[in-house]
Amino acid sequence: MTHDVADVEALTEKVIGCAIEVHRNNRGFAGAVLITITVSVGGTAAVFSVVYGVLLRPLPYSEPERLVRMWEEHPGGQAPIRGPALSGPTYRA
Numbered sequence: 001m002t003h004d005v006a007d008v009e010a011l012t013e014k015v016i017g018c019a020i021e022v023h024r025n026n027r028g029f030a031g032a033v034l035i036t037i038t039v040s041v042g043g044t045a046a047v048f049s050v051v052y053g054v055l056l057r058p059l060p061y062s063e064p065e066r067l068v069r070m071w072e073e074h075p076g077g078q079a080p081i082r083g084p085a086l087s088g089p090t091y092r093a
Contacts, residue, residue, distance in 0.1 A: 023030035
């Protein structure tokens with residue numbers, strides 16, 4: 001089944017015309033649609049901005065490949081804080 005370009009254009013024109021007529025007759029629905037689209041686009045932009053700022057943007061260091069993470073372990077003992085970390089006295093030593 002093949003469609004002529006003119007057929008597709010006519011159908012698209014008809015569908016868009018019906019959509020405009022429905023929204024013109026039902027302004028409350030049209031307003032709800034516009035608010036939904038606006039909030040969706042704004043929310044997507046906000047989430048992307050946060051993800052980019054926190055996860056995707058390069059670190060603001062001139063040589064980020066030289067950054068290291070240091071921690072200490074206390075085998076058989078209790079660490080001063082939970083999780084891998086480095087205490088001040090150990091760092092200064």
